[in-house]
Amino acid sequence: MSVPALEQRPAAVLIDLAGVLHVGDAAVPGAVDALARLRQAGLRLRFLTNTTRSPRARIARMLTGLGFEVRGDEIQTAAAAARQVVDARGLAPFYLVHPDLAAEMGPGAEHPDAVVMGDMGPHLTYAHLNRAFRLLMDGAAFIAMARNRYFQEEDGLSLDMGAFVTGLEFSSGVGAEIVGKPAAGFFQAALDAVGVPAGEAVLIGDDLHDDVGAAQDCGIAGILVRTGKYRPEDEHDEEVRPARVVDDFAAAVAHLLALAAEPRP
Amino acid sequence: MSVPALEQRPAAVLIDLAGVLHVGDAAVPGAVDALARLRQAGLRLRFLTNTTRSPRARIARMLTGLGFEVRGDEIQTAAAAARQVVDARGLAPFYLVHPDLAAEMGPGAEHPDAVVMGDMGPHLTYAHLNRAFRLLMDGAAFIAMARNRYFQEEDGLSLDMGAFVTGLEFSSGVGAEIVGKPAAGFFQAALDAVGVPAGEAVLIGDDLHDDVGAAQDCGIAGILVRTGKYRPEDEHDEEVRPARVVDDFAAAVAHLLALAAEPRP
Incomplete structure (x- = not known):
């Protein structure tokens, strides 16, 4: 697959939770402030998680407890996607x-x-x-x-x-x-929720295949962070080449906010 | 793979246990008498099992309790094969x-x-x-x-x-x-134990792939019984074609004992 370009500031950011914003019960250093900067800059946000040990309300409470500003209805879970399939x-x-x-x-x-x-x-x-x-x-x-x-x-x-x-x-x-990541339908549902086409969205994740690779298969540029389940060999994978690899969520945000909001001439 | 021929009475019979001689705590009807006939006819016997919930001594006791004449040292288990690998x-x-x-x-x-x-x-x-x-x-x-x-x-x-x-x-x-079935080494160990080459041995099993297919890959003719985990679609498999498919262990024994002890002219 070709790697989607990441040359201008995206309109929306899809953010994986575990391993990116937090590891277990601890916030990743710098992530709380970085998320606040992303919100201030006006980018649309959607949080994607395959964690299926906790209901959405508890995930939101946990993140809020760590200092993150996240609303429950911004979180898209694989469990909710399964429930939708069952109902539909x-x-x-x-x-x-x-x-x-x-x-x-x-x-x-x-x-x-x-x-x-x-x-x-x-x-x-x-x-x-x-x-x-x-x-x-x-x-x-x-x-x-x-x-x-x-x-x-x-x-x-x-x-x-x-x-x-x-x-x-x-x-x-x-x-x-x-029905969760890496299903294309899960990423498409996130794009629909923020009302942004794939080419104007970015995903930040710690899973080379199920976050970054799957997003890029949908045309969404993927940023891999070196936290959570990241392992050094991920940077030499034969199948998936992230649009960018950065140390952590704060570095990803700094990179995105440094990009010009409009394409360069 | 070509199917090993089954045209003369074999010198040795390798017998799977669960699903062939017994299902759970019950002997397969006719199997006790059939095993006795096989012994009387002087064929060398080896019992092969991948069951790894019970030690060999208990498997032997269970079979004896059901009326089968089986000695513990005739039973070859996947657990014992693992222990040998660990030790070696x-x-x-x-x-x-x-x-x-x-x-x-x-x-x-x-x-x-x-x-x-x-x-x-x-x-x-x-x-x-x-x-x-x-x-x-x-x-x-x-x-x-x-x-x-x-x-x-x-x-x-x-x-x-x-x-x-x-x-x-x-x-x-x-x-x-x-290390158990379908490993070629497991079947070879059984042939070594009875001192018979693959072409003069037969396997009787209820697992199309791990019993019959694996034995035939070693050059041992495989008889599939329609008991235990057998399912009708096993008879239309594209990969494995048993040398023979029979209703149960008693039918397999009757077939083997009806074969001439020497090749036909």
């Missing part, structure tokens, strides 16, 4: 989701025709997965919020739900439909 | 195995350089898998007893460890070395 298609779901997310998803069906999977974290059990496996073998649809490989916790990288999606696909032979 | 290479293992298998595997290492994985069944936890993931990311070797997709329980097909092997491979980027 009238699916009868069996939910494999974290207990904290259960209320946001609504009740599961008595006779499910779909497995809807999020990250259950430490609540994952073999019994849950085997129920899902048997439903898939009986013809249920497979909707997964994400296929992330791992995420950054304060004490190191941790296994993310992509392992379990891939494992269930392997055993059942049923492919999952991913 | 001097690995310091972190064991992801069922508690019942822990004694057979020996103690885990304080500073592991290898993840050795079996089927933990309902004992599987996210914490176990995340520990394994972090070790793999730090460079540990990945030894898996099996990569089976599913197995037959009395109330239906159940998710097997292949899902978790594949999932950990996906998230860590580290490929697993499989």
